[in-house]
Amino acid sequence: MKLLIKNCNLISVDSNRDKYEEGIDILIENDIIKKIGKNIDENVEKVIDATNKVVMPGFINTHAHVPMSIFKENLDGYTLQEWLTQKIWPAEAKLTDEDIYNASILSFKEMIDTGTTTIVDMYFMQNNIIKAAVDSGVRIELTRTLMDSDGEGDRKLKELEELINSDIGRNENVTINVGAHALYTCSEEYLKKAIDLANKYNLNFQMHFCENSQEVLDIKRDYNVNNPADVLEKHLKNTNSILAHCVKLTDKDIEKMKELNISVAHCPVSNLKLGCGIARINDLQEAGINVALGTDGQGSGSSLDMFEVMKFTALLQKGVNENPKQMPAYEVIKMATINGAKALRMEDKIGSIAEGKKADLIILNLDTSVVNPINDIFASIVYNTKGSNVETTIINGKILK
Numbered sequence: 001m002k003l004l005i006k007n008c009n010l011i012s013v014d015s016n017r018d019k020y021e022e023g024i025d026i027l028i029e030n031d032i033i034k035k036i037g038k039n040i041d042e043n044v045e046k047v048i049d050a051t052n053k054v055v056m057p058g059f060i061n062t063h064a065h066v067p068m069s070i071f072k073e074n075l076d077g078y079t080l081q082e083w084l085t086q087k088i089w090p091a092e093a094k095l096t097d098e099d100i101y102n103a104s105i106l107s108f109k110e111m112i113d114t115g116t117t118t119i120v121d122m123y124f125m126q127n128n129i130i131k132a133a134v135d136s137g138v139r140i141e142l143t144r145t146l147m148d149s150d151g152e153g154d155r156k157l158k159e160l161e162e163l164i165n166s167d168i169g170r171n172e173n174v175t176i177n178v179g180a181h182a183l184y185t186c187s188e189e190y191l192k193k194a195i196d197l198a199n200k201y202n203l204n205f206q207m208h209f210c211e212n213s214q215e216v217l218d219i220k221r222d223y224n225v226n227n228p229a230d231v232l233e234k235h236l237k238n239t240n241s242i243l244a245h246c247v248k249l250t251d252k253d254i255e256k257m258k259e260l261n262i263s264v265a266h267c268p269v270s271n272l273k274l275g276c277g278i279a280r281i282n283d284l285q286e287a288g289i290n291v292a293l294g295t296d297g298q299g300s301g302s303s304l305d306m307f308e309v310m311k312f313t314a315l316l317q318k319g320v321n322e323n324p325k326q327m328p329a330y331e332v333i334k335m336a337t338i339n340g341a342k343a344l345r346m347e348d349k350i351g352s353i354a355e356g357k358k359a360d361l362i363i364l365n366l367d368t369s370v371v372n373p374i375n376d377i378f379a380s381i382v383y384n385t386k387g388s389n390v391e392t393t394i395i396n397g398k399i400l401k
Contacts, residue, residue: 008050058117060340063294071299114387143179270296
C-alpha cells in the first residue's frame with residue numbers, strides 16, 4: 001500500500017534535516033518511508049491532508065508494565081516496597097490469561113491514542129501480551145521478568161529462554177529482551193545467569209535500578225558494595241543495558257554507568273507518585289549518558305501519555321536545579337523519540353523520520369485554545385500538547401488511529 005501525507009509541518013528529529021520544516025510531503029510504501037520532500041506527485045491508495053498539522057516520530061516508551069492498566073490509582077498511601085508486597089504482587093498472582101490479554105489491549109489502545117508507537121514491557125505471561133500486541137498492531141520489546149527472591153528463579157529463566165526460541169506471535173513488531181526485576185529481588189548468582197542469557201542471544205538487558213533510598217540500602221547490604229554501580233561494573237560489561245528510574249545515583253554511579261554505555265529510562269511521574277525523588281537527569285546528560293523516557297506501569301505512572309512525561313521531565317530539572325536554561329524542549333522531544341531508539345539499538349529503523357526508516361509516526365492537530373498561540377513549536381509540544389492532540393497514529397506503515 002502507498003500512503004501520501006501532504007503539506008505537513010515536519011519535526012523529523014533527523015540530524016540530517018532542519019529541526020522544523022513547513023510544507024513537507026511524506027510518501028510511505030508498505031512499512032517504509034520512501035520519500036520526503038515538497039510537491040511529491042505519486043499514485044497512491046490514500047492521501048492524508050496534513051495542512052497546518054505537525055508530523056513527528058511516534059514516541060518510544062522505554063519502560064512500562066503493559067497489563068497494569070487495570071491497576072490505575074491504587075497506590076495512595078504506600079511506599080514502593082509496601083505497594084509491591086502488599087497490593088500489586090498479591091493481585092498479580094490471581095491474574096488469568098484472559099485478564100492479561102484484556103488489560104494489554106486496554107494499554108495498547110491508550111498507547112495508540114496518545115501517540116506512542118513503541119513500548120518496552122517488563123511483565124509475565126508474555127504469550128498473552130504478544131497476542132494483544134499483534135492484534136493491536138503496535139511495536140513492542142518485552143521480557144519475562146526475572147527474579148529469584150520468591151524461589152522460582154530457574155523456572156522463570158526457563159520460560160524466558162523458551163520464549164526467545166519460540167515463534168509465538170513473532171513478527172518484526174515484536175522483539176524480546178532479558179529483564180531482571182531489580183538487584184534487591186535477584187541474588188548475585190541469579191543476576192549473572194540473567195546477563196549470561198542476554199549475552200548468549202545478543203539481546204538487550206533491562207532492569208529497575210536505584211528507584212528509591214531503601215533499594216540503595218538493600219543493594220549495598222545484599223551485594224556488599226559501597227555504590228550500587230559497583231555491581232553494574234562487575235556484571236554489565238559488554239551488554240546493552242537499559243536501567244529504569246536511576247533516581248538515587250552518586251557521582252561515582254554516574255561515572256561508572258557512562259563507562260558501561262548504559263541507557264537510562266527516566267520515569268518522572270511514577271518517581272514522584274511513589275515519593276522516590278527526582279532523578280539527576282541533567283547530570284546524566286552532561287555525563288554523556290543516553291537518557292530516554294518511560295511511563296512505568298499505570299499503577300504508579302497513571303497513564304501512558306508521553307506528552308505528560310516530557311513536560312514533567314523538563315519542569316523538574318529546571319526547578320530542582322534552579323536553571324531555566326536546562327532541558328531545551330527540542331532535546332526533551334529527542335529523549336522521547338530517537339534516544340529511546342538508541343537505547344534499544346534500533347535507531348537505524350525507528351525514532352526519527354527519514355527515508356528508508358520504518359513508518360512509525362504521528363500527526364498532531366494543534367488547533368486548540370490550549371496550544372495556541374504557538375510562539376515556539378517545540379516548547380508548545382512539550383508543555384501544552386496532550387495525547388488528545390494526536391489525530392493520527394501510524395505504526396509500521398499502518399494507520400491505527
